Amino acid sequence: MKKSILVSICALLALSANAQKNASIKVDLEGNQIIPKEIYGQFAEHLGTCIYGGLWVGENSAIPNQNGYRSDVLNALKDLKIPVLRWPGGCFADEYHWMDGIGPRENRPKMVNNNWGGTIEDNSFGTHEFLNLCEILECEPYISGNVGSGTVEELAKWVEYMTSDGDSPMARLRRQNGRDKAWNVKYLGVGNESWGCGGSMRPEYYADLYRRYATYCRNYDGNHLYKIASGASDYDYNWTEVLMDRARNHMQGLSLHYYTVKGWSGSKGAATIFDKDDYYWTLGKCREVEDVLKKHIAIMDKYDPKKRVNLLLDEWGTWWDEEPGTIGGHLYQQNTLRDAFVASLSFDIFHKYTERLTMANIAQIVNVLQSMILTNDKGMVLTPTYHVFKMYAVHQDATHLPLDIKCEEMPVRDNRTLPLISATASKGKDGIVHISLSNVDADNAQNITIDLSGLKAKTVTGEILTSKNLTDYNTFENPNVVNVKEFKGAKLNKGTLEVKLPAKSIVTIAIK
Ligand code: AHR
Numbered sequence: 436m437k438k439s440i441l442v443s444i445c446a447l448l449a450l451s452a453n454a455q456k457n458a459s460i461k462v463d464l465e466g467n468q469i470i471p472k473e474i475y476g477q478f479a480e481h482l483g484t485c486i487y488g489g490l491w492v493g494e495n496s497a498i499p500n501q502n503g504y505r506s507d508v509l510n511a512l513k514d515l516k517i518p519v520l521r522w523p524g525g526c527f528a529d530e531y532h533w534m535d536g537i538g539p540r541e542n543r544p545k546m547v548n549n550n551w552g553g554t555i556e557d558n559s560f561g562t563h564e565f566l567n568l569c570e571i572l573e574c575e576p577y578i579s580g581n582v583g584s585g586t587v588e589e590l591a592k593w594v595e596y597m598t599s600d601g602d603s604p605m606a607r608l609r610r611q612n613g614r615d616k617a618w619n620v621k622y623l624g625v626g627n628e629s630w631g632c633g634g635s636m637r638p639e640y641y642a643d644l645y646r647r648y649a650t651y652c653r654n655y656d657g658n659h660l661y662k663i664a665s666g667a668s669d670y671d672y673n674w675t676e677v678l679m680d681r682a683r684n685h686m687q688g689l690s691l692h693y694y695t696v697k698g699w700s701g702s703k704g705a706a707t708i709f710d711k712d713d714y715y716w717t718l719g720k721c722r723e724v725e726d727v728l729k730k731h732i733a734i735m736d737k738y739d740p741k742k743r744v745n746l747l748l749d750e751w752g753t754w755w756d757e758e759p760g761t762i763g764g765h766l767y768q769q770n771t772l773r774d775a776f777v778a779s780l781s782f783d784i785f786h787k788y789t790e791r792l793t794m795a796n797i798a799q800i801v802n803v804l805q806s807m808i809l810t811n812d813k814g815m816v817l818t819p820t821y822h823v824f825k826m827y828a829v830h831q832d833a834t835h836l837p838l839d840i841k842c843e844e845m846p847v848r849d850n851r852t853l854p855l856i857s858a859t860a861s862k863g864k865d866g867i868v869h870i871s872l873s874n875v876d877a878d879n880a881q882n883i884t885i886d887l888s889g890l891k892a893k894t895v896t897g898e899i900l901t902s903k904n905l906t907d908y909n910t911f912e913n914p915n916v917v918n919v920k921e922f923k924g925a926k927l928n929k930g931t932l933e934v935k936l937p938a939k940s941i942v943t944i945a946i947k
Pocket of ligand 1: 480524525527628798799804
């Protein structure tokens with residue numbers, strides 16, 4: 436019998452054995468690792484309608500806006516408490532020349548966005564527009580600098596333009612363009628995917644180039660740069676090895692990209708049309724990020740046992756086929772309950788590795804890949820992924836509480852195993868314990884017994900995200916198909932929390 440058929444039969448048996456399943460979780464209330472809020476970072480690239488139409492419509496647009504930024508999108512994003520926003524790419528960053536995006540907009544030159552559909556980029560959203568957006572969202576900017584087609588001088592001057600407060604040439608230019616005070620810019624990426632769209636470099640060559648660029652990106656007037664070297668793609672452990680060996684003393688962070696994607700050639704599958712086998716495969720592939728993180732971390736531990744250099748997963752998320760009828764190269768995809776699980780399962784994993792993993796940026800914030808929001812000329816739609824980010828925002832900067840989870844597991848395609856329950860917990864500064872639980876089982880509810888002994892708590896409240904079908908998604912016509920509701924399935928009884936978790940659901944419970 437073919438292996439794939441066997442896996443499917445095992446999966447069927449596992450799922451049909453009984454309709455009511457049991458799991459148990461022991462919460463270690465003595466956690467001491469803070470979940471950095473930057474794990475909830477975002478990424479905005481000049482790609483498709485992420486910037487133009489998604490975040491920015493310009494002051495003269497008929498779409499309600501605040502100084503050119505879409506009001507509906509701004510308001511929705513504020514609720515996510517975004518800690519950090521990466522910009523302007525992605526692949527775009529290594530063809531971006533920042534001086535094209537400053538000064539009067541009517542004088543800014545146009546360019547071809549070669550990476551993303553050959554769309555004409557008019558540079559009307561540039562450095563000022565981005566950094567002002569970060570101020571409005573109260574988040575840290577993460578600038579991704581051009582190494583692939585730029586120069587050391589160009590990147591050094593960009594840093595000076597943004598952060599110098601003195602009487603320096605670039606600070607004077609900034610003032611001429613209407614901004615007196617320097618911005619605070621902490622995160623500086625020195626190139627993106629330098630092994631691919633960022634210059635097709637070998638790690639040995641990039642390591643030296645990185646050191647050269649990093650040397651001239653200076654700290655001006657109290658601004659302290661946190662320099663990030665362009666890191667590996669998922670399973671490329673040699674890249675991490677070479678970068679750590681040759682350049683670790685020149686960086687604060689090393690990046691990594693991991694997408695939940697079927698492969699880079701051929702169809703990636705439709706975002707909204709899939710069966711249970713595809714669904715479970717997706718979650719298996721998503722969970723594989725844990726193994727990938729562990730392996731990159733082990734290499735970093737070898738060169739940097741004191742954990743001075745952080746690992747930043749600055750691109751992650753699902754990557755499906757573009758929606759039919761949309762512009763090629765714009766990576767516009769819908770977002771179902773399946774994507775919501777990719778978000779919740781990813782966070783459950785990320786929280787466990789924050790001794791080394793200190794930032795993660797989902798790709799991308801609006802209208803591109805696994806986005807928070809989809810927009811058109813009339814309005815916007817919050818995706819199921821948006822709802823997970825909002826439900827999980829309580830874990831930002833809270834103390835991680837390790838969990839011991841006992842639950843059924845099922846085999847899935849590509850020799851992976853999928854536990855049917857995924858979870859994470861944290862304790863906030865206010866003493867409130869939050870537990871997020873995902874029941875990935877498409878058909879069966881789970882009774883979960885959570886041992887919280889030692890916690891003096893009286894009340895339990897909760898929120899749940901689920902829908903009738905795994906393939907459900909929100910549209911401009913029906914924006915609330917997949918939405919958050921009050922959860923009443925948790926009861927606290929003498930240090931034990933009994934939770935009845937419906938099939939295919941994600942909950943966050945607050946215990947006070
Ligand atoms: O997020 C889309 C693209 O994926 C980014 O531009 C690039 O860095 C990655 O390959």
